[in-house]
Amino acid sequence: MNQRDLNSGKADGKDIRKIISGYLKYWYFFLIGICICVGLAFLYLRYKAVPQYRVNSTLLIRDKDKGEGASNFESFGDLGLIKPSRNVQDEMGILLSVGLMEEVVRELDLQVGYFLPGQFDDVQVYVKDLPIIVNIIDSSIRPGTSLAIKLRDDESFQLRENREDESGNFTVHRFDEVVQKSYGTFKVKRNTDNPVSKIEGTISVEIQAVESMADIYSSKLSVEPVNETGSLLSLSLLDPLPERGKDIMKKLIEVYSEKSLDYRNQLAMNTINMIDERLALLTDELTNVEKNVEDYKQRNELTNVSSDAELFLRRASESNSQLADYQTQIDVLNSIESYLQEKGDNAPLVPSSLNIEDPTLVSLISRLNELQLKKRSLLRTTPGDNPLIVELNQQLADLRTSALENLKNIKGGLLIAQRNLRQNSRQYEHQVRKVPAAERQLLAINREQSTNQDLYLYLLQKREEEALALAAPISNMRIVDAPRAGGIPVSPNKTSVYLGALIFGLFLPFSVVYAKERINDKVQTRMDIEEYTDATILGEIAYNKEKEVLVAKEEKSTPVAELFRLIRFNLKFVSAGRKNKTILITSGSQGEGKTFFSINLGSSLASSGKKVIVLSFDLRAPKLMRDVGLSDEFGISNYLIDDQLQVKDLIIPSPHSDNLFFIGSGAIPPNPGELMLNDKIGVLLKELEDEFDYVIIDSAPIGRVADAFALAPCADSTIYVVRQNYTKKSDLKIIQDILTNNKVNRPMVVLNGTKSKEAYAYGYGQKQAHISRKTVNA
The missing domain is CATH 3.40.50.300 (P-loop containing nucleotide triphosphate hydrolases)
Structure with missing residues (x-):
């Protein structure tokens, strides 16, 4: 018998239903685990979790506008003094910088946190919802300082240094009074938007370091491009207080715009100062250059030497061109002469005279080639000692002699013409060399004068552009969507928390049962x-x-x-x-x-x-x-x-x-x-x-x-x-x-x-x- 199990046949693997049933017998563990975890999730969401609201805004970064002067740094870029970045990615980095967020924290006093008593724990509130405002006077106040404030009337309040020390004594102070303590100096002001009677009980205040608060809010800030090709940026910030989140986003955009304008204005002022200094130097240089031109022409009695020099150079160039033509014709004649000197039955045909325009030579060469072709044709059917062949050889010899004599005469004439033309060319070159080297110095002086003049005009134009940009500064940023907060918290996600609690409530008993089964070394099932x-x-x-x-x-x-x-x-x-x-x-x-x-x-x-x-x-x-x-x-x-x-x-x-x-x-x-x-x-x-x-x-x-x-x-x-x-x-x-x-x-x-x-x-x-x-x- 090959069966392992007479009831169900040989098992090829573990029965999934039996594995599940092995866990289902502990169903009460799973039920208890789910109830506990879901209950804990409910308590966490109800009493511990802090809802986070998302604040969104959209900005347009104009990074390629033209004609704005300092707004897009064209002056510095053209002058080669600086290569300003106008990349959207760089602007995203600036918006996410901790330094920019520190300015926001300082201006909004975000390092000061306010709390009111809650059912189980203190609840954080925004300063706009309170009747008081704590202003830090000493920037070196110790981080982690906590205060407890009780309102007495419209003129005074009670202060305790440690808000968690219930046994501590309260001291009475007046509003707008400077309070000096060992941990720092501050004052409490009235918030006229909220009457004192609205708040009962103790207001807790916690003071943190500006740097740490800036790090926290920078980590909550997200800046992303709306699309890959455009210049729209989407800003997103998470904060438990939506009103505070909107103020942070507004202040961030405001500080970013102010910083950008300040930087561009400072850059424009530096540019104007540098241009003024350079214009003063160029004015002196232009005056000296013009005086040098005047003195040089008077000393060398020059009017328009450049035009004469150009004439001599043109004639010398023409002579050199003719010399090259003559040399080409002589080379052609030498080539024809080499062909004419070859004799015999296999003598090659003499090429045409190319650019040799002598009719006699052309005629002789044509007649010679005709007779040579005729001789080749006869030699195919007639022996070499045939009278016709002998007569053709005599005619060919006479024609070669005549052609060589004619070629020699032509070549001699060309050599004489070439020699005379070379003499004329030397005369022209001598005349060109006679043009004073000082003429080139005069050209250099004129070139310097022209360069300084062009630079002078360019700097004047740029100075006017910078002045206009400084008088009417234009931001390279435009708010497309103003900051607004959503009405529904995005964190914590209740569905995710309950789902995680459900999964953990199942996983924990499962792990315990699994560990128990793995540790148990006793036989449990047929498997x-x-x-x-x-x-x-x-x-x-x-x-x-x-x-x-x-x-x-x-x-x-x-x-x-x-x-x-x-x-x-x-x-x-x-x-x-x-x-x-x-x-x-x-x-x-x-x-x-x-x-x-x-x-x-x-x-x-x-x-x-x-x-x-x-x-x-x-x-x-x-x-x-x-x-x-x-x-x-x-x-x-x-x-x-x-x-x-x-x-x-x-x-x-x-x-x-x-x-x-x-x-x-x-x-x-x-x-x-x-x-x-x-x-x-x-x-x-x-x-x-x-x-x-x-x-x-x-x-x-x-x-x-x-x-x-x-x-x-x-x-x-x-x-x-x-x-x-x-x-x-x-x-x-x-x-x-x-x-x-x-x-x-x-x-x-x-x-x-x-x-x-x-x-x-x-x-x-x-x-x-x-x-x-x-x-x-x-």
């Missing part, structure tokens, strides 16, 4: 058996709630009795027609219920009409006969040592069933291990097999002693009893070892003492019993 061994699982026996040992009686239909009947069927099914008369019952240790199982399995088999005998072979700690209420005076140990005793002398019938019989263990021997090796055991079992349909052996625990192994060869099958929440998982390795090494015949496992619904057959036993009673009554 534990399947995990450690491949042996066949014969079935499960429900926990016996009754006090009696014999529960599988014929007249009973309890869940335990029904499960024994199911195991009886499985035992028959697992035999599959093979011999299975002798069944060895064992376990890993005492207390796992092997004796209880042996008795009731025998009773269940007997109720089916089979003749069954149960043997108490646990010679070390016998309890079978005591459990069934029979005498254990004579038994197996007596039989093994006394040859006079017969097997029939040991058999005791059961008082509960006609087909059930027992054999006790007898007196406890001093050497049970050696006694188990007695050959009479085989004789005993053979005689019992001949007389009974089933022989059930209740042996000693196989995990503690070797007695059961001595009986194993005589048994057709072995049932290993495992008890829920009692047998250690490590003991299951014994079963796998037995199965792997074939130490016993057909090992099977029974899970005893289970409390799951599956073990109770989902109430089938009770229902069946009810039907049986109805049938009997009928």
